[in-house]
Amino acid sequence: MAPAAAPSRLQQALRxxxxxxxxxxxxxxxxxxxRVESDMNNxxxxxxxxxxxxxxxxxxxxxxxxxxMLDDWRARAGAVAGVWSMLLGAGLAWxxxxxxxxxxPWFLGGGALLLAAALLLFRASPQEAEPASGAAPxxxxxxxxxxxxxxxxxxxxxxxxxxxxxxxxxxxxxKWINNYGVQILIYVMLGWGLNIVxxxxxxxxxxxxxxxxxxxxxxxxxxxxxxxxFWICLPxxxxxxxxxxxxxxxxxxxxxxxxxxxxxxxxxxxxxxVLTNWVELTNGESGISSIPRVTFxxxxxxxxxxxxxxxxxxxxxxxxRTIFLFYLILVLALITNVVTIRLRRLPIGxxxxxxxxxxxxxxxxGVNTTNTKLTAFALGAMFGGLAGAFFAVRQGFINPNSFTxxxxxxxxxxxVLGGMGSQLGVALAAVVMIGGTEILRELDFLKxxxxxxxxxxxxxxxxxxxxxxxxxxxxxxxxxxxxxxxIFLKERRAVAGALVKEGRG
Amino acid sequence: xxxWLTDPILAVEHLSMRFGGLVAVNDVSFCVGxxxxxxxxxxxxxxxxxxxxxxxxFYKPTQGRLAFAREGRxxxxxxxxxxxxxxxxxxxxxxxxxxxxxxxDHEIAAKARVARTFQNIRLFGGMTALENLVVAxxxxxxxxxxxxxxxxxxxPSWRRAEASAIEKARAWLARIGLEERADDxxxxxxxxxxxxxxxxxxxxxxxxxxxxxxxxxxxxxxxxAQLGDLLRLxxxxxxxxxxxxxxxxxxxxxxxxxVVVLDYGALISDGTPDFVRNDPHVIAAYLGVSDAxxxxxxxxxxxxxxxx
Numbered sequence: 001m002a003p004a005a006a007p008s009r010l011q012q013a014l015r016x017x018x019x020x021x022x023x024x025x026x027x028x029x030x031x032x033x034x035r036v037e038s039d040m041n042n043x044x045x046x047x048x049x050x051x052x053x054x055x056x057x058x059x060x061x062x063x064x065x066x067x068x069m070l071d072d073w074r075a076r077a078g079a080v081a082g083v084w085s086m087l088l089g090a091g092l093a094w095x096x097x098x099x100x101x102x103x104x105p106w107f108l109g110g111g112a113l114l115l116a117a118a119l120l121l122f123r124a125s126p127q128e129a130e131p132a133s134g135a136a137p138x139x140x141x142x143x144x145x146x147x148x149x150x151x152x153x154x155x156x157x158x159x160x161x162x163x164x165x166x167x168x169x170x171x172x173x174x175k176w177i178n179n180y181g182v183q184i185l186i187y188v189m190l191g192w193g194l195n196i197v198x199x200x201x202x203x204x205x206x207x208x209x210x211x212x213x214x215x216x217x218x219x220x221x222x223x224x225x226x227x228x229x230f231w232i233c234l235p236x237x238x239x240x241x242x243x244x245x246x247x248x249x250x251x252x253x254x255x256x257x258x259x260x261x262x263x264x265x266x267x268x269x270x271x272x273x274v275l276t277n278w279v280e281l282t283n284g285e286s287g288i289s290s291i292p293r294v295t296f297x298x299x300x301x302x303x304x305x306x307x308x309x310x311x312x313x314x315x316x317x318x319x320x321r322t323i324f325l326f327y328l329i330l331v332l333a334l335i336t337n338v339v340t341i342r343l344r345r346l347p348i349g350x351x352x353x354x355x356x357x358x359x360x361x362x363x364x365x366g367v368n369t370t371n372t373k374l375t376a377f378a379l380g381a382m383f384g385g386l387a388g389a390f391f392a393v394r395q396g397f398i399n400p401n402s403f404t405x406x407x408x409x410x411x412x413x414x415x416v417l418g419g420m421g422s423q424l425g426v427a428l429a430a431v432v433m434i435g436g437t438e439i440l441r442e443l444d445f446l447k448x449x450x451x452x453x454x455x456x457x458x459x460x461x462x463x464x465x466x467x468x469x470x471x472x473x474x475x476x477x478x479x480x481x482x483x484x485x486x487i488f489l490k491e492r493r494a495v496a497g498a499l500v501k502e503g504r505g
Numbered sequence: 506x507x508x509w510l511t512d513p514i515l516a517v518e519h520l521s522m523r524f525g526g527l528v529a530v531n532d533v534s535f536c537v538g539x540x541x542x543x544x545x546x547x548x549x550x551x552x553x554x555x556x557x558x559x560x561x562x563f564y565k566p567t568q569g570r571l572a573f574a575r576e577g578r579x580x581x582x583x584x585x586x587x588x589x590x591x592x593x594x595x596x597x598x599x600x601x602x603x604x605x606x607x608x609x610d611h612e613i614a615a616k617a618r619v620a621r622t623f624q625n626i627r628l629f630g631g632m633t634a635l636e637n638l639v640v641a642x643x644x645x646x647x648x649x650x651x652x653x654x655x656x657x658x659x660x661p662s663w664r665r666a667e668a669s670a671i672e673k674a675r676a677w678l679a680r681i682g683l684e685e686r687a688d689d690x691x692x693x694x695x696x697x698x699x700x701x702x703x704x705x706x707x708x709x710x711x712x713x714x715x716x717x718x719x720x721x722x723x724x725x726x727x728x729x730a731q732l733g734d735l736l737r738l739x740x741x742x743x744x745x746x747x748x749x750x751x752x753x754x755x756x757x758x759x760x761x762x763x764v765v766v767l768d769y770g771a772l773i774s775d776g777t778p779d780f781v782r783n784d785p786h787v788i789a790a791y792l793g794v795s796d797a798x799x800x801x802x803x804x805x806x807x808x809x810x811x812x813x
């Protein structure tokens with residue numbers, strides 16, 4: 001790190017980049033920007049190629065800037081490749097049309113992913129290898145980076161459906177808002193809910209989907225049997241799921257580690273089996289259909305005269321409901337996030353983390369570990385139940401097949417992949433896990449490589465398995481492994497992941 | 506008359522602990538004086554840590570009574586009356602009495618206010634030094650945060666309570682010389698600092714009795730001396746009595762007011778440091794011979810060799 005009097009790293013990097021850009025400009029002006037050609041009549045003409053020159057400047061300056069900002073060669077290589085790919089995509093979108101322009105989003109998206117991956121995977125590695133106090137400033141800047149990235153991501157997510165709607169129109173954007181937006185956000189919320197139990201309190205829960213199921217069936221049954229509205233059922237579903245969490249927690253939380261994991265796994269299975277076999281209540285495998293759809297605070301999303309479109313004087317389109325669902329799950333997920341972040345800074349949240357670190361020390365300090373575990377379990381279950389109610393209102397039809405062990409495993413993988421305890425990490429992992437499996441359906445161009453019979457969606461799980469293994473080799477503690485202290489005296493420094501325990505139940 | 510007999514804070518009576526066929530502690534009785542530093546010593550495997558685990562509720566004793574008079578002197582008749590009721594706790598005019606053998610570990614820490622440290626340090630390694638000391642104030646802070654409800658809405662009363670908790674933690678960090686490292690993770694601190702931090706963490710829960718399990722283990726002579734100063738400071742400036750298991754005899758003899766010696770799970774000596782130092786039973790136990798007469802013989806032989 002530079003001494004305090006020297007210019008900051010950012011200033012230095014900007015200066016380096018500006019200098020590299022100037023040199024490139026000076027060199028490329030005679031070589032790229034202007035060119036003398038002989039035309040048909042053998043006359044010499046001056047050809048101007050300004051875009052080429054500016055592209056060269058942009059490529060060189062960006063590479064120089066990233067090289068000055070990043071220490072790790074892998075981070076440099078990945079970030080430069082990502083930024084160049086994005087520049088290329090922007091160039092294609094700007095200057096070309098047709099087939100070439102269609103490639104632009106791939107370059108832009110791929111470049112952004114590459115950049116994000118390079119920054120996340122390799123940026124924080126030096127201070128992990130050396131958790132001594134000397135690495136603290138690097139960790140501090142990593143903490144600010146995480147906060148900033150969180151706000152940028154929130155802005156992107158809020159704008160996402162509207163931008164897509166404007167770009168692709170109601171027909172084209174439906175898939176992207178529904179399959180990518182809503183689907184991913186459900187898992188973000190589930191991941192954040194489970195993160196309270198697994199990431200903060202360190203209790204390995206393999207049956208989280210049970211609470212998701214309780215929430216979904218609570219809404220479905222209350223709405224179809226008693227005709228209650230979604231807005232009444234939503235809190236009820238949360239309360240019911242929390243109640244089930246406490247009911248399960250009382251006998252189970254005296255177990256630790258592997259035993260706790262096994263019992264929660266069994267509980268998840270029991271719930272699915274009960275839902276399948278209690279035909280009088282749940283209608284078994286056939287499930288519950290015609291669940292009332294979501295309304296805009298009482299105004300239905302229909303083409304009828306009292307529907308949403310007619311009320312607000314716009315043309316009817318099914319996309320309205322999808323966009324409303326998108327913002328609904330976004331709000332629910334954000335509530336989960338804000339509550340978790342606030343609780344982490346309260347005694348209960350610190351007790352969860354202390355429990356993960358050392359349960360015996362907690363008891364010696366007078367922390368009632370049973371109650372503390374129960375609150376974590378109940379709160380996690382409540383958010384799972386809320387997500388379940390949302391799932392039911394979105395699908396309009398539920399059956400036990402939506403709540404298998406695979407779901408629990410996916411949610412747990414999201415939490416572990418994200419970095420246990422890290423809110424932003426969990427959100428990123430949900431995007432990668434769910435968005436990643438969805439995007440593999442879209443890779444039709446692979447048919448050009450592997451032949452027309454090749455169906456990339458068949459290989460989704462295989463590719464995903466490889467990705468997970470690679471991830472665990474390079475970042476065994478998840479995408480964001482540092483821990484933010486809940487309070488600080490002088491400065492907030494992130495704690496290196498190697499020092500933080502995973503908890504043993 | 507010794508203070509541990511006239512004004513005991515804790516009376517251990519006929520304490521026995523069996524693990525299956527193994528008798529780890531056999532009918533041990535001793536008292537811990539209010540405001541004293543009491544040392545519990547003995548060779549390895551003598552049952553010292555087992556006694557600790559019984560006092561702090563990590564083990565449920567097979568037999569025996571642990572009467573803890575937190576504020577005032579407990580009358581024998583009153584303790585007997587409490588024992589017969591089957592309750593854990595009685596509020597008497599002279600103060601609260603707790604029967605520790607009937608209470609779970611976290612209640613002993615929270616209600617009776619007995620805090621402890623561990624032989625192998627048990628800090629919250631991934632949390633900062635400051636966080637460690639704030640977690641120790643958990644129960645007071647839970648009440649102040651209205652069981653999280655006041656805290657979630659950020660009520661002013663909660664903010665004040667949190668600020669004073671941080672100030673208390675800061676004062677303890679300053680006292681053990683770790684204020685500069687308040688925001689470092691506990692696991693990154695040097696060993697000696699971790700030992701002192703664990704004691705400060707126990708003190709942040711405002712204990713009436715502080716139980717320290719080998720606090721000087723692994724410390725160099727300078728750190729041991731610092732530890733002795735810290736313990737004397739705790740005894741003199743806080744209303745906290747100290748019960749300490751220690752192998753380092755220089756520390757024990759220098760700081761303790763009262764020494765209790767265990768060997769093979771039984772009490773073999775109980776008195777002032779000077780008394781214990783010259784007790785032939787203690788010498789016998791530490792030399793590994795079976796009785797006092799043999800010990801005197803061994804001692805005589807050794808002194809004979811020393812003075813030819």
